[in-house]
Amino acid sequence: MPATAGSTLISVRNLSKIYKPKRSAPTVALDDIQLDVAEGEFIALVGPSGCGKTTLMNILAGLVTTYDGEATVGGRVINGPLPEVGVVFQTPTLLPWRTIEQNVMIPIEVQRLDRQRYTERAKKLMATVGLGGFEEKYPRELSGGMQQRAGICRALVHDPAVLLMDEPFGALDAMTREFMNEELRRIWLGSGKTIVFVTHSIPEAVFLADRVVVMTPRPGRIAEIVPVDLPRTRSLADLTSKAGVEATTRIRAHFDQVAAID
Ligand code: ADP
Helix, strand or coil, X not given: CCCCCCCEEEEEEEEEEEECCCCCCCEEEEEEEEEEEECCCEEEEECCCCCCHHHHHHHHCCCCXXXXXXXXXXXXXXXXXXXXXXXXXXXXXCCCCCCHHHHHCHHHHHCCCCHHHHHHHHHHHHHHCCCCCCCCCCHHHCCHHXXXXXXXXXXXXXXXXXXXXXXXCCCCCHHHHHHHHHHHHHHHHHHCCEEEEEECCHHHHHHHCCEEEEEECCCCEEEEEEECCCCCCCCHHHXXXXXXXXXXXXXXXXXXXXXXCC
């Protein structure tokens, strides 16, 4: 947990989720999950496919509303999307007929917030992530990395306290992905946001997070929560430092036992 972290913002208590499809056997996607995330903290969730990462994110995003146990943000029970939570998906899902700025402004329209005030904010955010000058372009005119940055702006535009990111950089090439990781840390450090980030990549998790939640499948459980003892301002080179290697080794050990992470 970072030195500057505040009080608990996200709380998950005895959380279980069983999918009960009509034509097949039930699946225990999450089994008795306990997790507290502090205000301002960066949490990464890692684990192989099927360990319940997306289910947990969908519960926190208010997209899956039937579950056992308790999940709260700022003390409010999550039973639908909350305005204090922004979500970035695996693909940027920008609307092709809208300009980048119009896409970024979607949450403002949906939540009927002050358009003028938030247009200023949208422009500032786009400048921060290197999209200044691209406001009037259409998604097809931008690279994959730029589209994903627009998706991040859209998730942040209404100034949510929490940002949920479900494998947001999985579709990008390795170089762009590293760049986006550095960008994301920079944005996060300047924003005070609380981030929960799903990834298949152990190095990505260690580079980004204060703590890495290691999940294992069938049923989806938290195997260990690994603290990452790297400086707040860090570079990719820190992954090869003693603390970086220690965290990576500890996380990887779980998957050597179960199966390769895919
Ligand atoms: P991950 O994101 O770690 O790959 P998921 O949360 O997508 O894991 O899935 C966890 C388990 O729940 C898997 O076994 C998956 O098949 C099952 N599952 C996910 N969504 C549904 C659903 N809508 N209906 C039935 N089973 C599901």
